[in-house]
Every structure is written in C-alpha cells, then in structure tokens.
Amino acid sequence: MGLFDIFRKKKTDNQEEEGNQQASRVSSESRSDQTSDQLLEEQHDVQSELDKSEAPVVKSPETETETETETETETETETETETETETEIESEQQVYNKGLEKTRTGFAARFNKFLANFRSVDEDFFEELEETLVGADVGFDMAIKISDELREEVKLENAKRKEDVRDVIIKKMVDLYEADGVDEDATMHFNANGTTVILFVGVNGVGKTTTIGKLATKYRQQGKSVLLAAADTFRAGATKQLQEWGERAGVPVVAGKEKADPASVVFEAVAKARDEHYDILFVDTAGRLQNNVNLMQELEKMKRIIQREIPDAPHEVLLVLDATTGQNALQQAKLFKDSSDVTGIVLTKMDGTAKGGIVFAIRSEMHLPVKWIGFGEKASDLRVFKPEEFIYSLFKDLIE
Numbered sequence: 001m002g003l004f005d006i007f008r009k010k011k012t013d014n015q016e017e018e019g020n021q022q023a024s025r026v027s028s029e030s031r032s033d034q035t036s037d038q039l040l041e042e043q044h045d046v047q048s049e050l051d052k053s054e055a056p057v058v059k060s061p062e063t064e065t066e067t068e069t070e071t072e073t074e075t076e077t078e079t080e081t082e083t084e085t086e087t088e089i090e091s092e093q094q095v096y097n098k099g100l101e102k103t104r105t106g107f108a109a110r111f112n113k114f115l116a117n118f119r120s121v122d123e124d125f126f127e128e129l130e131e132t133l134v135g136a137d138v139g140f141d142m143a144i145k146i147s148d149e150l151r152e153e154v155k156l157e158n159a160k161r162k163e164d165v166r167d168v169i170i171k172k173m174v175d176l177y178e179a180d181g182v183d184e185d186a187t188m189h190f191n192a193n194g195t196t197v198i199l200f201v202g203v204n205g206v207g208k209t210t211t212i213g214k215l216a217t218k219y220r221q222q223g224k225s226v227l228l229a230a231a232d233t234f235r236a237g238a239t240k241q242l243q244e245w246g247e248r249a250g251v252p253v254v255a256g257k258e259k260a261d262p263a264s265v266v267f268e269a270v271a272k273a274r275d276e277h278y279d280i281l282f283v284d285t286a287g288r289l290q291n292n293v294n295l296m297q298e299l300e301k302m303k304r305i306i307q308r309e310i311p312d313a314p315h316e317v318l319l320v321l322d323a324t325t326g327q328n329a330l331q332q333a334k335l336f337k338d339s340s341d342v343t344g345i346v347l348t349k350m351d352g353t354a355k356g357g358i359v360f361a362i363r364s365e366m367h368l369p370v371k372w373i374g375f376g377e378k379a380s381d382l383r384v385f386k387p388e389e390f391i392y393s394l395f396k397d398l399i400e
C-alpha cells in the first residue's frame, strides 16, 4: 500500500469513527426526552451501526493522559482498533497531531488561499502553486518538481472543482515524497560488539544538548547504560545543561574545564565508555558556525580520536536542525553533509513552526533520513520520525 493509500485509509477510518461517536452522543443527549421504548429502539440502531465496524473500542494508556480540548479528546481518544499494534499507532498519531498543529494550520491556510484564487489550470496557476509550496518550506526543487509533474497530469487538466485540484496536488506531493525516500534507512545503527558512539552536530541553539538529554532518558528507560560527553566547551553553561539532563536521566557525564580542548573531553569519554562497557556514548559538540572551517576541522579531529579507540565509531552522526529556521536549516544540512558524514537528522521544535514542509525539502534535496522529531522540551516530546503519521497529521484537514 502506498503512502497516499495509507493516508486515505486512516482518513476513512477516522471519519467512520467520528460518525459513530456522533451517533452515540446524539443518543445520550436526547435520552431524557424519550420514552423507554424509543430509547431501546435507538440503542439497538446505534449498536447495529457499531457492530458493522467490527472492531472493539480500545483506549490506549497514552491516550487517556492526553487532553487538549474536550472536543479533540472526544474525537481522538476513543478509537476503534483491531489489534494492539494499531492502538500504539493511534496514540502515536495523537502525539503527531498535537505536535504538528501549527504546521497543519499553516499549510491549510496557504493552500486554501491558493485554492480560493483558482479559476483554471493555466500558467498563472502553476506559478501560484510554486509560490505556495516554496512559502510552505517544501523547498524550491520540490516545488518545481511537483509543478512540472502536475503539468503532465491528465486528472488535473480535467479537474473543474477546487477540491479535485487540491486532491491531485496533495497526492502528487505524497507520491514524490514517497518515491524520494525508497532507499532511505531511517533506523538507528548500534554497535553489536561494544559501545555505540553517537555524535551530535549542528549550529548554536538548535537543540543538540536537549536532544541528547531526551535520548539519554529514553535509552536509560530501556535499560541501556548511557554515558554523556560534554564536548561543547565553547558555550558557557552547555556543560551544566548537559549535567542537569544527566542527573535527571540518571546517567554520568564526562566534562572538562570551561574552554578546555573538546578533543580531550572526547578522548576521556570514549576511553571510559569502552573500558567500562557502556552501551551508548552520546557526544555533545559545540554549536559551530557552518562556515567556520576551524570548527569543522575540530569536528574531524574529534572523529579521529573516537575512531582510534573504537575503530568503526561513530556509529551515527546526527545533525540537529531547528525546523523553525526553514530554509536556513536546509543550508546547514548541505554544509554539514559535505563535511561531517552525517547519517541522519533530528528535526527539533516542530511544535513551534507553521512551515513543516522542511521535511519534504530535506528528503528531496538532501537524501538524508529524518530519524527523530522534536515536539517540545520534555524528554517524552522526542519521537521516532514516522512518515505515515507525519503525512496524515499534515494533510488530514485538507482532504475530505
């Protein structure tokens, strides 16, 4: 099943479920005005409707703790699921829906504005479409690719209604996104015979230290032994920030003095991790400016030191990007990809941006897998990136 078909299925399932819930609500609201005979009759009707859907209503543990507004809770928590796995997916979907609220609203607003001007599929149409897509941060390349492919699209030529135009565009976006990602490996790589070393790179303030804190908490909770290296000796306070996360997560931190050579901290940490058989070592690096050659060389030096102690390390070089910076993030990705063998992306602060289209741009222009996505500042706000949940959350209000 393609990504767009999965989207459609999720959409249909949720609509059916909302319909059933409305039926239940109508039933309970009108109850007081009815005779017991009428009540029995109606309960029977509602029950037959529910029976048709076959699946039992299951509440996952996570869904019960999540409350936004009363309406959202009602529509999202009481979900029909067939298996336990689907329950998990559903609750993950809720996290995505909440985290991507700003992005979804922003996307919908742009699209609706574009569609409001729709008269016919002509040159102006394609120009406006490209502007809309670039404005939503999907990246210039992706915008042109979508527009070019749509020129060939017979379905679009025949489309008369705004809704048909919208559906064809979104399907094309999802199809291209899926096609660009066929060879992508978004899994985390671990060392089968010893310590896994994961290096975090990225410019100032993107969320490297916070992400390490969140991941340390996550892996610690899974029973792994974790060590942190505070190799960001550049920013005053970075070590302290990492130590606070370390304390909260219950994991030790190797730190040097302020302005110490980051390489010496890395050396000490790798040796300790290897000798004391830690499962994972996370290395926090300074928020370096991407055009500062010396800082890039410093990163290279760190990698050499790590490799001297553990030859196939680092097992991951995760580039942390702040989603709120849009196309700037893409520029950073290009520079870091060229100079530091990035293996994956952590996209932070998705909760704070209306331009989540950056996910499309990263895949289409960088061919780097997004491995984690940040929806907030708490440890539990870092999630494994799931394209299906992402796509659904982004477009769920746009397609009927």
Ligand SMILES: Nc1nc2c(ncn2[C@@H]2O[C@H](COP(=O)(O)OP(=O)(O)OP(=O)(O)O)[C@@H](O)[C@H]2O)c(=O)[nH]1
Residues within 6 Å of the ligand: 202, 203, 204, 205, 206, 207, 208, 209, 210, 211, 232, 235, 238, 241, 285, 286, 287, 288, 320, 347, 348, 349, 350, 351, 352, 373, 374, 375, 376, 377, 381
């Ligand atoms: N809303 C939100 N805030 C985040 C997220 N991730 C990180 N932050 C916040 O972003 C700010 C910067 O995060 P840091 O972890 O200090 O960034 P850094 O990359 O380590 O910064 P330097 O040490 O200067 O290089 C902090 O206030 C974090 O709480 C996220 O997913 N959502």
